[in-house]
Amino acid sequence: MKHGIKYCIMSRIIAIMLVVLIAFTLIASFALQSIQNTNIEKRGLYDAQRNQLQIENTLDEIYNLSSLFCLNPEIRSFLLTKEYRTPSQKTLAINHLINQLDENLLLDQYIHSFCIVDKNGTGYWNQCPYDNYFLSWFYSYAVDEGSLEEYAGFTNDYVFPPTQQHRAETQLLSHISNVCEVRDSKLSTIGQIIINLDLSALMRDVFDQNSLFSQIGILDEKGNILYLSSGNQQEFLKIADSLTLNFEKTKTGYYFVNTTSNSHWKIISFLSDDQVTQTTEFPFLAVMITVIFLTLCLIVIFISPILMNISKQIIKLEHAIDLVAAGNLNVSVELQGTRELNNIAEGFNRMIAKTKQYMKEALENQKEKQKVSFELLLAKINPHFIYNTLNSVIYLARQNRNQDVIKLTSAFIYLLQDSIHLEKNSLFELTETEVKVIEKYITIQKYRYADQFSFRCVFDPELKDTYIPKNILQPLIENAIIHGICPLERPGHIELNMKREDHSIRILIMDDGAGMEQKKADQLISCTQSEYAPKKSSKMRALGLRNIAEKLQFVYHKNYEFTVTSDPSFGTVIRIVLPIRTKEMTQENKFISNDPSGSSAL
Known part of the structure; x- marks a missing residue:
């Protein structure tokens, strides 16, 4: 059982005083022994x-x-x-x-x-x-x-x-x-x-x-x-x-x-x-007991008020520390008494002020770091997409298909403008706009992979004013074309299905392409959902999935779903479930905070 500081200090002072008094009694008894012998001899x-x-x-x-x-x-x-x-x-x-x-x-x-x-x-x-x-x-x-x-x-x-x-x-x-x-x-x-x-x-x-x-x-x-x-x-x-x-x-x-x-x-x-003891012991013990009693009374009279004051101040400081431990930094302490207590109070208040300043600076640095990190994620996707698009333009130019080049270049310019424009909320984009981006992207890929796949988009009108992270759909559609449809000797089909379910957006990207073993798909998910530490891979599918996973992890921490279901006999289904985000929420929170509670508010 732990005792309070007042009990600890008082008990130790009394113990020390008793030890000193007992030691004094022993020394005095030895010193008085010769005096007692002399007095006994005289008497x-x-x-x-x-x-x-x-x-x-x-x-x-x-x-x-x-x-x-x-x-x-x-x-x-x-x-x-x-x-x-x-x-x-x-x-x-x-x-x-x-x-x-x-x-x-x-x-x-x-x-x-x-x-x-x-x-x-x-x-x-x-x-x-x-x-x-x-x-x-x-x-x-x-x-x-x-x-x-x-x-x-x-x-x-x-x-x-x-x-x-x-x-x-x-x-x-x-x-x-x-x-x-x-x-x-x-x-x-x-x-x-x-x-x-x-x-x-x-x-x-x-x-x-x-x-x-x-x-x-x-x-x-x-x-x-x-x-x-x-x-x-x-x-x-x-x-x-x-x-x-x-x-x-x-x-x-x-x-x-x-x-x-x-x-x-x-x-x-x-x-x-024995006769000497009877004649001398009682007065001596009476004197020592009186001295001990008076000493304890002096301790209680003069030291107890000081200890009470110190213990009250320390209890006040302990209460302030408990508030700080609970997360309340709007605390200040004023201790009354000795100079040491005043110094402790001033030091505690300075510590709280510096802690608040440090946390403020750390939060600002974290936001800046998040912004730079997200921009780097965007930078990872853009070169990959540009590379594939330019290959298609070159192919059409060699075929002297000028109208197709104009149509393809116009679609490419739209996508490029969408990906590099700098707005206040560049982390998110309207869901409807992202669907238009996919349509432009499909237009470009139709020229590159003519008659190799068909595409269908099902968009829920209730998602018209909602927002999703920018550029998460295009890499997944690209993976479906390149790794799902292209290896086939027959035409394939790709479908994008977006629907509102309660307070979430459900996104399904399905293809009837080559597919893969589920074990391999699980390994891809396990690889792509690691915390901000991308693993090197030469596979474009892993690269695209990893970028998407990093972006979702950054924006939503753990408040999202991202799964891949695949089989060589029927193809691949990618399922993404994200929380609903409106324009007001996006304006109030510019950047995401990676708090461990799973909050996704930007």
Whole structure:
């Protein structure tokens, strides 16, 4: 299916713009990739450093709290008291200490509990001071049955079972501080303070403020995992061991590494490519879609009117071309718009004007050519006829038949005047005049071929004012005498029959002479009716028939009939059917036009 020019131009412009925009998008994406990496690095480092500061501040609070506990005079006095007079006195002392610490110390939410351990290894847990349950669990899972003095500092993370105050398992991280005393210039340990941290509560604030990272892990100074927000611990340790820089790009995302200054913990934050895509793709695609949409709108607003105008002008030009193709040359085009459209319109109008001028000149040249060609056809017949007539005059002169010479010469002069006179319509002659020419011609041939043939003419009076091409009958009568009658050893008969039939003239020339085979007659017709290209022949019959055929072809193109029927036993019949032509038609059309439609109007 063929589309209009407006559709073709608009579709190609939109296609080109889309290709350019897509190419621009690809180039921009590659160019912005490095910028995006830089921005991600800056933002990631910023958020990772903020996490580091938050954890350092939390650790500082824990260190300060531990120092506060270690320097607390009541705790030190309780740990230095070796014996109480009664158990109830010790119980009262423990309750007073725990209650006073709970009331006076503002414990953050991430602090789960604390425990005071004396020199003998007895623990006093603030949630259950008289039960050694916590310390037993702590020795088993936090310090692996080791000495508390050896684990001064942070332990590994461990899971503590539910309690009355915490009804779910809790992931804890404990900090151990030694309470010391200087005696006799020597430092000795009199007990320990254990502060238990709720890792989930501790890191909750970090995650709430840092939605950028998809994974956060914390390693102690020995490389043990203190905390991992998600993922497999073994895989995380392998990746952590491979990281050497503060910022590294891997196949799956970006890693940021920070180390706390107060505890030498390594904080590893991971930002996955999927997370990067979620945070950056939508704004980028939204911008590109907006740019494409605005570009298409600009095309429609600014280019569409221009295309509409151009397409209208081209459609107008196409309509003019169709009219010219249909044969209407009285067409002119006026295109409005750009200079190029004006040039096209002027060029088209000049082309039509030149075409009209060329066709006019060609028609005039064709008419002149036809006139000259027809005069040449007449010239072909005249020498042939003159030759035969002069032979007859010479013959009579030798016989001293002066009256016959006068009669023959008078007839010859009549024929000669008729054939060479120059009138306005020399292509045609009255049918009645042509019959008189034949009668004069028969008079001449009677002297040449005395007593060898008889002649009869049947002329329809309705043909009196009609016209036929000049000099088409005489050569056919001559062929009937020479080639039909003369070869016989007996006299022959020739008849000319002219009759009107509707809008046609029927001409029959019949003789009972020698005749010929029909195959040969058909060959003569086939030869003589070729288009203006006469074939050479030594036969006078073929020469005469060819001249007649050329003349009829020239005058009537295909709107006529010319047949020859012959047989050696009965002679030859030549049949010609021509359209009726009156004097008015002859005056209006001087020359014939060989148009392919078969028109015979001169």
